[in-house]
Amino acid sequence: xxxxxxxxxxxxxxxxxxxxxxxxxxxxxxxxxxxxxxxxxxxxxxxxxxxxxxxxxxxxxxxxxxxxxxxxxxxxxxxxxxxxxxxxxxxxxxxxxxxxxxxxxxxxxxxxxxxxxxxxxxxxxxxxxxxxxxxxxxxxxxxxxxxxxxxxxxxxxxxxxxxxxxxxxxxxxxxxxxxxxxxxxxxxxxxxxxxxxxxxxxxxxxxxxxxxxxxxxxxxxxxxxxxxxxxxxxxxxxxxxxxxxxxxxxxxxxxxxxxxxxxxxxxxxxxxxxxxxxxxxxxxxxxxxxxxxxxxxxxxxxxxxxxxxxxxxxxxxxxxxxxxxxxxxxxxxxxxxxxxxxxxxxxx
Numbered sequence: 001x002x003x004x005x006x007x008x009x010x011x012x013x014x015x016x017x018x019x020x021x022x023x024x025x026x027x028x029x030x031x032x033x034x035x036x037x038x039x040x041x042x043x044x045x046x047x048x049x050x051x052x053x054x055x056x057x058x059x060x061x062x063x064x065x066x067x068x069x070x071x072x073x074x075x076x077x078x079x080x081x082x083x084x085x086x087x088x089x090x091x092x093x094x095x096x097x098x099x100x101x102x103x104x105x106x107x108x109x110x111x112x113x114x115x116x117x118x119x120x121x122x123x124x125x126x127x128x129x130x131x132x133x134x135x136x137x138x139x140x141x142x143x144x145x146x147x148x149x150x151x152x153x154x155x156x157x158x159x160x161x162x163x164x165x166x167x168x169x170x171x172x173x174x175x176x177x178x179x180x181x182x183x184x185x186x187x188x189x190x191x192x193x194x195x196x197x198x199x200x201x202x203x204x205x206x207x208x209x210x211x212x213x214x215x216x217x218x219x220x221x222x223x224x225x226x227x228x229x230x231x232x233x234x235x236x237x238x239x240x241x242x243x244x245x246x247x248x249x250x251x252x253x254x255x256x257x258x259x260x261x262x263x264x265x266x267x268x269x270x271x272x273x274x275x276x277x278x279x280x281x282x283x284x285x286x287x288x289x290x291x292x293x294x295x296x297x298x299x300x301x302x303x304x305x306x307x308x309x310x311x312x313x314x315x316x317x318x319x320x321x322x323x324x325x326x327x328x329x330x331x332x333x334x335x336x337x338x339x340x341x342x343x344x345x346x347x348x
Contacts (some may be wrong), residue, residue, distance in 0.1 A: 019087055041117070049104065097178055115211060132213060184200050
C-alpha cells in the first residue's frame with residue numbers, strides 16, 4: 001500500500017472511506033459531489049479513497065482532486081486485490097473517531113454520511129450503524145428486480161445462518177467506531193468482508209444498529225452523455241461465496257442441531273423397541289441402536305458446549321488484550337506507537 005496524498009493535521013471527527021476500481025467514467029463528478037456534501041457535514045472530516053489497482057486513469061483523476069482538497073487522501077496499490085482489501089486499507093489509515101464506508105457515487109443517498117454519523121452519535125452505545133434498504137423507509141431505486149430479489153433473499157439466508165439481528169449484512173455502507181473496526185481481526189479481501197465484520201462484531205458482543213436507506217443505481221453523465229456505473233460483482237460467484245461463508249460462519253449451531261436430531265432419532269428407536277417388547281417380539285437390537293444414537297447425540301451436545309465455551313474464552317482474551325493495550329504506560333516506560341499495536345492486514 002502506498003499513500004499518495006496526505007491530509008491536514010489535527011483532530012478528525014469523521015473519516016469517510018471509499019474504494020474504487022476503474023471508475024474513470026464517473027470519478028471526477030462523483031468526487032466533486034461527495035466533497036461538496038462533506039464540506040457541509042458540520043464536523044471535521046477526511047475523505048480516503050482507495051484505488052484497488054485501476055488501469056483506466058482513475059488514480060490520476062483522484063490525485064487531481066486531492067491537489068484541490070487537502071482533506072482528500074488517495075491510497076492505492078498497483079494490482080487489483082478486491083473490495084475487502086481496499087476497505088481494510090482505508091480503514092487502517094483512518095484517523096476519525098467515526099469511520100464511514102460507502103460507495104463513492106453516493107448511491108445510498110446524498111445525505112447518507114450525515115445520516116450514519118447522526119445515528120452513531122444519537123445512540124451512545126452503538127458500535128456499528130448499518131444502512132439497510134430492507135427496513136421500513138428504505139428500499140431500492142433503479143436497481144434491477146433480479147438484484148433486489150437476490151439481495152432480499154440472500155440477506156434472509158445470511159441472517160438465519162449467522163444468527164445476527166442485521167437485515168443488511170452484504171452492503172458496505174456503514175459507520176463504525178474507529179476503536180472497534182480497527183481492532184477486529186479481519187482477513188477477507190473480497191466482498192465477504194462485509195459478512196466477516198458482522199460475524200466477528202456480533203461474536204465479540206458489539207452492538208449493531210440499522211437505519212433505513214434507499215440504494216439507487218445512478219445514471220451518471222459525462223460530456224452530456226449518460227454513463228452507467230457498472231457493477232463490479234459477478235453475481236453467481238457472489239451468491240456462492242456469500243452462501244459458503246454464511247453456512248460455515250457458526251458451526252456450533254450445526255453441532256447442536258445434529259445432537260438434537262440424534263437424540264430424537266434414538267428416542268424414536270427406543271420407543272419402537274418398547275412397543276415391540278410389549279408385543280412379545282425381540283427388540284434388543286432396535287433398543288441398542290436407539291441407545292447408541294442417543295449417546296452420540298449427547299456427545300455432540302457436550303462437544304457443542306465445549307466449542308461455545310472456547311469461543312467465550314477467546315472473546316474474553318480478546319477484550320483483555322485490547323484493554324491492556326489501552327492502559328497508560330507506567331512512568332518512564334517507552335510509549336508504543338499505535339501503528340505497532342495494530343495488526344497489518346495479511347497479504348495473500
